[in-house]
Amino acid sequence: YNNSRKSNQGYYEYKLKKTLEGHSEKVVSLIQLESGYIATGSYDSSIRIWDIDNGQCISYFYELGNVLCLLEFETNKILAGTSENNIGLWDLNNTQQDSIFNFTQHQLWVNCLVKCDEQHFASASNDANIIIWNYRNRKLASILQGHTDCILTLIKLNNGLLCSGSADLTIKIWDWKKQCSLIELKSHEKWVKCLYQLKDGTLLSGSDDKTIKVWKNNNCVKTLEGHIHSVRALCQINDNYFASGSFDNTIRIWDINNEKE
Numbered sequence: 006y007n008n009s010r011k012s013n014q015g016y017y018e019y020k021l022k023k024t025l026e027g028h029s030e031k032v033v034s035l036i037q038l039e040s041g042y043i044a045t046g047s048y049d050s051s052i053r054i055w056d057i058d059n060g061q062c063i064s065y066f067y068e069l070g071n072v073l074c075l076l077e078f079e080t081n082k083i084l085a086g087t088s089e090n091n092i093g094l095w096d097l098n099n100t101q102q103d104s105i106f107n108f109t110q111h112q113l114w115v116n117c118l119v120k121c122d123e124q125h126f127a128s129a130s131n132d133a134n135i136i137i138w139n140y141r142n143r144k145l146a147s148i149l150q151g152h153t154d155c156i157l158t159l160i161k162l163n164n165g166l167l168c169s170g171s172a173d174l175t176i177k178i179w180d181w182k183k184q185c186s187l188i189e190l191k192s193h194e195k196w197v198k199c200l201y202q203l204k205d206g207t208l209l210s211g212s213d214d215k216t217i218k219v220w221k222n223n224n225c226v227k228t229l230e231g232h233i234h235s236v237r238a239l240c241q242i243n244d245n246y247f248a249s250g251s252f253d254n255t256i257r258i259w260d261i262n263n264e265k266e
Contacts, residue, residue: 023060027053034075038097044083046072052085054097066095066102076118078126078140084108086115092128092138108138110145117159119167121181129156129169137181149179151186160200168208170197176210178223192218192225201239203247203261211236217249217259231257 025045034046042063043055048071054064070089077083081097085104090111093104113131120126121137125146129135133156135149154172162168166187167179176190176197195213202208208220217229217236229249238250242258249257 023057025055025057025060025062027062027065030071033071033073036075036077038077038083039080044075044077046075046085048072052083052095064097066104068093068104071114073114073116074118076120076126078120084118084126086118086128088114090115090130090132092118106143108143108145110136110148113155116155116157117169119159119161121161121167122165125181127159127167127181129159131155133171133173135159135167135169135179135181137184147181147184149181149184149186151177151189155196157196157198158200160202162202162208163206168200168202170200170210170212172196176200176208176220188223190220190223190225192228195235198235198237199239201241201247203241204244207261209239209247211239211249211251215251229259 028047028049030048032045032047037043045053050068052066052072053062056063068085068087070087072085072087074086083095085093090113092108092115094106096105111130111132115128115130117129124141125137126140127135127137133152133154137146139146152171152173156169156171158170160168167181170176174193177186178188179186193212193214197210197212199211210218213235215232218225219227232251232253234251234253236249236251241247245261246258247261
């Protein structure tokens with residue numbers, strides 16, 4: 006809140022503090038590191054590490070292809086999924102411009118990375134597969150199959166299960182340890198582009214059909230309409246509100262209790 010103030014309505018009004026410049030193409034991934042720095046991935050093939058206090062890029066690394074997703078599995082170790090079907094492991098303490106390992110099994114773009122536990126992570130791809138990797142021994146642990154088209158979003162649920170959304174219009178919930186799909190949710194009419202679970206366990210899904218679906222106990226209990234283009238991002242703000250971001254250039258704030266805008 007260093008650069009914000011409360012408005013008369015009680016909301017915080019934020020002002021731009023810094024603009025971080027350095028990427029030459031679209032920035033499609035951003036995570037905060039345990040160190041407090043942030044890491045970004047871009048279509049310019051670079052991973053950049055930023056000190057947000059001074060607004061400077063303190064280091065950068067180059068992958069082959071677009072950098073589509075990032076995950077810090079352990080302190081100063083970053084996984085990067087790319088359009089070259091590869092997942093590179095980068096040591097941020099290493100000044101060499103080479104990844105220390107490459108996880109290679111996917112046949113198409115790697116769109117999502119999720120930490121499963123202290124030993125495993127999951128990757129989801131346009132090849133319609135979710136791969137569970139053993140990070141410690143650098144080996145493939147299992148492949149979760151069931152989707153019939155690109156997997157575009159993947160999250161870990163509060164209960165430890167995985168949840169994926171796909172261009173096949175379905176959402177699947179997986180027990181990655183038992184290597185099986187438990188539930189398939191169908192309601193969207195176009196590609197499922199984003200997923201988010203609220204603190205109370207409610208699942209939200211956003212789609213190219215311009216809607217947000219609200220799922221409780223594996224049932225779609227409400228369809229939220231308002232966006233005029235694809236819904237691409239979802240995030241809980243506090244106990245009362247969540248936000249949705251869309252290709253219609255708007256961010257909409259929704260009341261969780263009434264599920265109204």
